[in-house]
């Protein structure tokens with residue numbers, strides 16, 4: 181049954197999404213039905229104009245506040261050679277969390293000085309790779325890493341600019357799997373127990389570690405600014421203590437990412453730059469109160485940079501109607517290209533790319549093709565009548581979609597296209613069956 185007053189899909193006005201003259205969803209001036217035909221489905225479509233607009237909006241906030249800053253894209257949200265190149269062209273940095281992300285950024289020709297390296301268990305090989313590449317900043321996460329990094333720097337006869345990741349003991353309002361700032365967390369030096377200050381004193385003793393300042397990331401998909409403000413308060417207090425102890429002035433305060441985005445009509449986040457505006461004003465006030473020098477503010481948005489820019493196109497296949505229970509509508513992708521509903525109970529909306537403005541006439545649950553009952557992409561979708569072969573659009577899939585994709589059931593991972601100004605560019609090819617077996621070895625005879 182259709183909910184009374186159910187919304188037509190025309191409320192989606194992310195970036196350049198429009199209903200074109202043919203009555204189809206177009207993104208970046210390109211008809212999405214043409215994209216589906218040319219590149220196949222499932223297909224990730226990125227509106228690069230929206231990504232550039234987000235970057236510009238973040239920059240303008242800092243410029244208006246007259247604060248030194250650095251924007252680093254958290255590339256775990258979506259990492260690919262073309263993405264690193266787009267980010268480099270926009271003149272901002274990126275953060276990486278693995279040797280694989282670092283390697284991809286290197287392949288993209290990303291300026292290494294603008295890279296920040298995160299992670300709670302960077303391996304010696306990854307740290308050596310980062311030192312050799314000339315990665316700009318390393319965010320040190322724990323005591324073992326202080327030792328390891330110092331040793332590896334001595335071996336390479338180099339120094340490194342570092343930040344200390346602080347776990348401020350703030351529980352942000354978000355899914356517990358994507359909370360990171362609470363006391364009971366695997367990330368960072370705990371503030372409350374004094375580990376953060378202990379780490380500071382440890383680092384200050386070591387000549388090869390050049391401490392720029394502190395980092396904190398309280399979690400992801402956060403809608404309220406008060407969590408960020410509580411974290412800022414904790415960090416400023418900590419810097420005040422360090423200043424008192426040794427006269428240390430931080431050059432950098434990195435406040436992480438986490439700015440929430442709209443997945444469904446029920447989500448009402450602030451514009452991403454408005455979170456930053458509030459946080460910057462708050463830090464300025466608090467630093468002044470303490471009589472401390474204002475550090476540069478760094479942010480690391482991932483989701484807010486790319487989530488709303490990404491839309492997945494699927495082809496509708498089979499259906500199973502259970503009167504009075506549920507109507508299942510299956511598409512040609514699922515948990516292999518979007519694990520978020522299964523992992524975080526994340527909600528999404530869908531609409532027909534061929535008729536985004538059509539009145540809904542049915543309620544269906546959109547499921548994938550994977551061999552799991554939990555492979556449900558979106559519950560209770562209000563859609564017009566559908567036929568096998570219709571293209572279903574699922575917006576806001578640009579962050580942690582392709583990035584978390586898998587080959588489960590030996591389904592190849594989708595292709596990714598960038599669209600802008602009427603042009604489409606294939607930036608990640610669809611995986612082939614041959615790709616799926618390229619690392620496999622035949623069984624030796626003695627087995």
Ligand SMILES: Cc1ncc(COP(=O)(O)O)c(C=O)c1O
Pocket residue numbers: 254257275298360397399400401436437438439480481482483484579
């Ligand atoms: C250290 C760090 N910085 C930045 C981010 C990006 O977060 P988001 O994608 O929510 O902006 C994350 C992911 O949560 C993170 O762990």
Ligand SMILES: N[C@@H](CCCC[NH3+])C(=O)O
Pocket residue numbers: 256358360400401520524579580
């Ligand atoms: N992958 C998560 C966010 C975790 C971010 C990494 N710390 C998501 O899809 O929401």
